[in-house]
Amino acid sequence: MGMSKLNVWVSGTDDPCSISDRTWYVTIFDCDGHVLQWCGKKYVVMPAPCGHLEVEVPPGCYYIKAVWSFWLPLGPKVIYRVNHFTDAAIVQACCEQHVCVKLFNPSIHRCGEIVVRAIKDLVLQKAIKPQQAAQVEKAMNEALAGIEKPKKAFELAISDAEIEKLVKAQER
Incomplete structure (x- = not known):
């Protein structure tokens, strides 16, 4: 069994068919709403420069969304302050396949x-x-x-x- 490659794209502001030119931070969740963790890796707030992230994941069904900024204070407690976020997408990632996902950046x-x-x-x-x-x-x-x-x-x-x-x- 092989990995699936996800290409996550984020639409531009006021133009759903375009691609954003800013850095977004993508998080991939499992179908129970938990951040995907596999083989020692957490798939959380992964940078997507110019609105694009390519990442390998194990086969499965995932819930994906992104934010364009957040704040992580130093210390034991992590708090996210989201300024803007995308709609979510559900994706079925199959073995040895490339899957494209477009996240809509709503007004x-x-x-x-x-x-x-x-x-x-x-x-x-x-x-x-x-x-x-x-x-x-x-x-x-x-x-x-x-x-x-x-x-x-x-x-x-x-x-x-x-x-x-x-x-x-x-x-x-």
Whole structure:
């Protein structure tokens, strides 16, 4: 049995089809959410200069994500302060294969929109009160109001009405 070679790429800001030109730090997790450790190596915060990391891993299924900066204080306790992070990807790494993975670098607007949509779903599930959801949505909208929106509108293009149509179409 041979190793699998992962090529991890990180998209550029505001351009999901590009490749970032900054250094990212990639971590590979097993399917139980633990940092992959194998043969004395920890696959944690591995530098990916210019948005690229090539690394050999044993065959398996992995959860991969990256951050672009972090802070490690000296001392017995390690604390990460993440400034920006990618979406995650799941990859099946097979023996003797090269596998490419592209990690999407989302805008803060997309992240905020996902939180607001999740909160609205909790209201529909009666897990939280509508007033709580309204407070979260108001706070998120205020926080994002002064931040430039992504140049490529696809990140924010699906409206609640469009999602509702898709859900209703599936119910038929």
